[in-house]
Amino acid sequence: MQTEFVISAGEQPKRLDVFLVHREPKLSRAALQRMITAGWVRVNSLIAKSSQRIKAGDVIVFDAPQAAPLRIDGETKQLEILFEDHACLVLNKPVGIVVHPSPGHWSNTLLNALLDHCARGGAVATPGVVHRLDKDTSGVMVVAKTEEAHRKLSVQFERHSITRHYEALVVGVPAKSEGRIEAALGPDRHHPKRTSTQTLQPKRAVTDYRVEEAFGEAAARIVLSPHTGRTHQIRAHLQSINHPILGDQVYGGERVGAIAGYEIPRVMLHARRLGFTHPVTGMYGEWTAATPSDFDRVRGVLCAGRLERKT
Incomplete structure (x- = not known):
């Protein structure tokens, strides 16, 4: 309101x-x-x-934010579980689902599905979201199932000791095949719901990138590793170097929404790999998830040379 x-x-x-x-x-x-x-x-x-x-x-x-409902109910939804034990759960988040209930999204969220999953498994644990992916971002996430696991995983994220690799399709090809984007980010001074380098509240933000595949000069497939966890960090950093993610019209404008008549269905960003130390056993593990079909279709179109860079 x-x-x-x-x-x-x-x-x-x-x-x-x-x-x-x-x-x-x-x-x-x-x-x-x-x-x-x-x-x-x-x-x-x-x-x-x-x-x-x-x-x-x-x-x-x-x-003023809307009041939250008194209780969040579980909702049946098929989940792709990559790993699960009594302490935590690793899954491949699908495209188009919000992670946590919020104004306008009190139901049909990933947390609703996790509550149902834990209840059907006979567990009394309430799943705790340690980190989030945007609605249009797919890929690997970890969820805590106990308070101890939530606390220990949260510490790893705060200390940036988590391994995170993202895959993105971007407009153009960076001049250097690999590099580091080190630019402070915060709420945009004119658009507070966006993250930007043009901010009155800058906080340190660092993202490494590597070009894995170039499609002429029109676009590239890159892998990114954020060393900090700012809101929309990858999206804002790529916009800051003039290589916004295909489909990300919030940060890239109309030029990334459709190219040569081909409509990009969403933000082409995928959380490919996640690694962390298990909060109970102390063992380190990594999990990967393949890119979803819509990501692969756009890449296939780029490979076929059907998209040309739009200026």
């Missing part, structure tokens, strides 16, 4: 969070500060800070 405030001429200058505490009494100041940091609040269409002073004429847009 979106609320808009226009600051009147008689309003005395004060901090943004202080102003909102009085306008949104059901929310604590700490909660409002977290929402401001997350980009839910904008002043004059720009991402704001809690300490920002408001003045007469300012327009504040406040995106």
Whole structure:
């Protein structure tokens, strides 16, 4: 739900969070500060800070999140399980499914399916999502089945000791066959739901890449290894070097949506490999998942030379 405030001429200058505490009494100041940091609040269409002073004429847009349901129910859905024991589960996430319930997606999510899977298996454990993949991104994910496993896996992700390899089809071919993209990322100053190098809240972000296959000058298939875990990191980093992912119109615009009359069905990004230390046994393992059929079809079209780079 979106609320808009226009600051009147008689309003005395004060901090943004202080102003909102009085306008949104059901929310604590700490909660409002977290929402401001997350980009839910904008002043004059720009991402704001809690300490920002408001003045007469300012327009504040406040995106209040919808209330979550009291209970998340399990829903039967076929899952491709790569590994499972009492502590964790590794699966190949399909395209087109949201990982975790959120406003607009309280059902038909991966977590709904996992709840059903654990219940049918006779387990009392509640699955815990340790990391997420975007709705249009396919590939390997790990899910914790106990609190201990969730805590230990989360630490590995926080320390970036997890092995992660992604595969993407991108516009154009990078000049270097392999390299590192090291550019700080944060909420875009004009589009807060996007990640960008044009941000007022930059955080270190590092992604290594390697070109595995070039399709003339039109496109390339590359493997990427993120060393940090920023939101939309791979998508934003590839956009920053002018090689956005095919199908990713949020970061690449219309030129990546359809090329030479061929419509790209989704963001061509796949989590190919995931490696981590088992939270109970301490043994290291890696799991891989082959690219899905729609990814292979686009690659096949590129191999056939039917797509040309669009300028």
